[in-house]
Amino acid sequence: MTPDVDPGRAARAEVDRHRALAARAQAVLDRVRALEDAVTGTVTQDREARVRAELACVEVGALAGTTDRPLRLGALVEAGYRTAADLVGVDATALAQVPGVGPGTARAVTAAVLQLADAVRAATPVRLRLDADDRPDTEASTRVVTALHALLRWWPQVDPHRDRLAVYVRAATAHARTAAPATSRVRYALSLPRTRDRARRAVGALAAWTTSGETAALASLLDDLAGVHDEAGFDAAWSDVERRPATYTTALHRLVPGALDLAVERGLLAGELADQVVAHPLDTRLMRSTLRGYQEFGARFLLCQGRAVLGDEMGLGKTVQAVAAMAHLAAGGERHLLVVCPASVLVSWAREVTTHSTLTVHRVHGDAAADAAARWVVDGGVAVTTFGSMHHLPDPQVLPRPGLAMLVVDEAHLVRNPRARRSRAVAGWARATPRVALLTGTPLQRHVDDFVALVELVAPDLVPGLPRHLGLAGADAFRRAVAPVYLRRNQRDVLLELPALEVVDEWEELTASGARAYADAVAEGQLVRMRRATTVVDGRPSSGKVGRLLEIVDDARENGRRVVVLSYFRGVLDVVAPVLRAHGVAHVGGPLTGDVPPGERQDMVDRLAAADPHDGAVLVAQVEAGGVGLNLQCASVAVLCEPQLSPAVEAQAFARLHRMGQLRAVRAHRLLAEGTVDERLHAALAERAREVDAYVRDSVLAQSSVRAVDVTDAALAREVVAWEQARLGRGPVWDELAPPG
Known part of the structure; x- marks a missing residue:
């Protein structure tokens, strides 16, 4: 039974209660809708921009092939309309005002441009890349990232109740409007009987929600939603993208089903x-x-x-x-x-x-x-x-x-x-x-x-x-x-879903001779020898690293990608370069070391860029020389022959490939030898990588000098050597503990 509420103060209180509650609910729905519209609108704008870019490649003269009738296109070119993109949005009336262009040509050109734009639009997938460089630096990408970040906070809270909130807002707003005459005794008394009857029923419907507990439940829900904070800022939003990219891709698919072709x-x-x-x-x-x-x-x-x-x-x-x-x-x-x-x-x-x-x-x-x-x-x-x-x-x-x-x-x-x-x-x-x-x-x-x-x-x-x-x-x-x-x-097909830089760990085994040489280096406590022995010993490969390197280069060659091979050790590069040449790689540049003058370094990079990647194009470089002051975005595959003593060194080297102007996602391979110092270094430095990455990205000084952010100290080197000596039972302490004879 619908409660009977007296006109005047009681009815006014009921109506005001629900107007306020409906306004709060509508504000939540409006906020979520605004964020969703920000994403869909940005993606649509991006698509239209790429459609216009395609049309900018079509010269006006090419429109002659779209119709059998002769078109006076030269006059349009003289008037400044050089490409189809210049004609988008220009109607036939405006074109007919151009000297030398008649109404027939104007109508035919307008129709041709519309048809061409529709065809290009149909063939252009809706695709917005969120990670064009180290991180987005365009207004559009920033808008999408921050909006998606906010939506991922709102959706889990709002989605289960979205229909309920929308139904309540519509009904409460309608009832409040109909009940308005009952909020004043004078107005109510002066209203027609039919109006008074509708007003009383509307107030009763609102009161029924209150007495049923629905109003209190909605108020509690809206109190909870008031705790959703979505003004996190771009840095926090982008950090979240890096942690769970697939979640953001799924969110974008929800809003724009055609976000990927x-x-x-x-x-x-x-x-x-x-x-x-x-x-x-x-x-x-x-x-x-x-x-x-x-x-x-x-x-x-x-x-x-x-x-x-x-x-x-x-x-x-x-x-x-x-x-x-x-x-x-x-x-x-x-x-x-x-x-x-x-x-x-x-x-x-x-x-x-x-x-x-x-x-x-x-x-x-x-x-x-x-x-x-x-x-x-x-x-x-x-x-x-x-x-x-x-x-x-x-x-x-x-x-x-x-x-x-x-x-x-x-x-x-x-x-x-x-x-x-x-x-x-x-x-x-x-x-x-x-x-x-x-x-x-x-x-x-x-x-x-x-x-x-x-x-x-x-x-x-x-x-x-x-x-x-x-x-x-x-x-x-x-x-x-x-x-x-x-x-x-x-x-390029799935670019939206790819991180701009993907680092892959490639684990290999030592050869028998490599294992012996490595054990000797451990016994002597020589970290440099230990690190180098995981790749080469006495000018020969000591593990599966070099073989895996050749496979990576072959794969890159088949896919038309240039490769940069990086190592801290000149001796490793001196082995790798001739092995690559003997393997049939057409262009093997370097070694690019710290001794190479700056001008010659750039020449090496230019020759790499000019080489045909399908024939094999590789530059071998010492990691610090190749990681400082050079732009290597002509390459999109990096191979690091051993883990470095500082994550900053590695990050800066990869950043040479992964930067403005790089049109492909960069794939970086770390070559690691199982059961060696590589494993220990890899684990020890992983904890520091995030901090160093943020510093390198944000600091101009750090970009100019690896040592500005080198978090490695002598203690780490001693720790790694001691750990390996303990694991293998080699070294001075272990020699003393060994039984006589």
């Missing part, structure tokens, strides 16, 4: 197939990491298609996509998963699986390979082995039922020769499982024969149907033709 995020898959992939379930309960949108799509693709080639460009995270697919299968009860990779990435693969998921890893390699394989058979998990160690694996039929759930082959182009021993070994396991994921960063449209060989492994029935001269139609046409088994995205 889905055609390229999905690898140009046909609509029906892409929809099937999107609809395929992906269980991430066993994942520790959050996938980016395109990575989630890649994992679903591998699961949906069952047997496929994932050919994303280097730096897009093929490994984590494969791990996500395996984790999904494990969450569903599958027990045996197998990764086959080159020896140079074995350690990194094992670490990546445990970093990104809770899956158990068995390294089937080295002296303990047979034991590891036996444990894998019994315990299940992920067996990680090399092409050369596959003979340690049991026969596929030995695995408990249901058998092998998935085979992942990294650097799969290495098994393109079906007659090679490793190719036959991989093919045997591929026949024993319903799911095969071949990973390769090599752009296979440039090596069609190699691609066909890989298709034979995963989908032999598809090969006869592949068109002849497949590689001549262009990359997009190639990808569409082979879409059922091949997914490849380039960095």
